[in-house]
Amino acid sequence: MRILLVEDDDRVAGALTGALRRHGYDVRRAATAADALAAPPVDLVLLDLGLPDRDGIEVCRKLRARGGVPVIAVTARGGEPDRVRGLRSGADDYVVKPFGTAELLARIEAVLRRSMGHRAEQTGRLTVDGVEIDLGRRTVAVDGRLVALTRKEFDVLALLARAGGAAVPRDRIVVEVWQTTYEGMSRTLDVHVATMRGKLGRASGLVQTVRGYGYRLAAGAG
Template sequence: MRVLLVEDDDRLASALTTALQRHGNVVQRVAQANGCLRLAGENDFVLLDLGLPDMDGMEVLRQLRRASAVPVIVLTARSGERDVLRGLRGGADDYLVKPFRTAELLARMEAVVRRGTRPLPPGTQVVEVGDVRIDLAARRVSVAGEPISLTRREFEVLALLARRPGVVRSREEILDEVWGDPFLSASRSLDVHVACLRAKTGRPELVETLRGTGYRLGVR
């Protein structure tokens, strides 16, 4: 398996590289966020440190998830509950707090691979639900061939749901991804944006509400 190790600590990176190679992996190591975003698509797995020198790891994860479904395990010293929730809701497949044992990391990588990756494969840029066409790369939406004008946040809410069609996304997850705060007190804003999406597309079934849980993209 091709593994991209994103870690700025040279000693830890060297130890992890040796351990991963010993188990048959091909390891590519980078120390900065720009290297991660540039090379993630060429690898089968990403191990991502959050404490990078050029960009916060949570933002790296957010940008990575907009472009790729590659499995990601976060490796970090941040052990707070809020950090763990943000990492998992931001798209990480697992979250491992330093220091950790190499055997545990390898076991978690195997578990992620067994579970499989996200429904949309890397490179998928267009999602269609009935006559609604969502172009994730161009940030355009059309209904029955007619373009629909959405605000930035309306599109980001729809795109988040479209990347995993039929999968329920919690309110906290959407607020974290789009607004940057899973504990946003004024969460009524999310309801307003969903109502606008339904009204503008004229397809109220496009975004389904699961009361007490969250939202998902309708797949009918």
């Protein structure tokens, strides 16, 4: 999952980059508006509105106009007029400094889930790192090559894809896919994931284990 962090303060940027990478995100940093607008495509932007070379509100509008990438405004401007202005410029969420890492991670996951769900509703398909998941036809293709997943394997992959890169706990996967709360199904889930990875071939690393918790998709969706 690729995140562009637009932050001119080196100390803040260093702390945020470290925290996000520890949670599995691929973070790229831009220190100016010019760098942000020149950056390659990402899955989400964390945008400081107090940039040295251009108003962050203008940057937000430009980023959203170029393809609808989700944007979370991260700023010290906490007044209601600032929040309203930021949200009206296209920001999907607004986080005021100082904030906790847990809160920011939760907001990132929520925005990504909404974004992924919106794309799925519009097209019926999800594309993740070259893997196309057609929810209507229940088919999966890697780089255009159809992959024969079982019904349960497809259900697990589709559930992870809809989560938009957020980690999904084991018990939730078992309940939603197998319709049971039996603890012994956790091993069955692991077997299905292992088999699925084998079938995905070069994209096997797409399904990432979150130790002691569950699974997530390791790359961004588009």
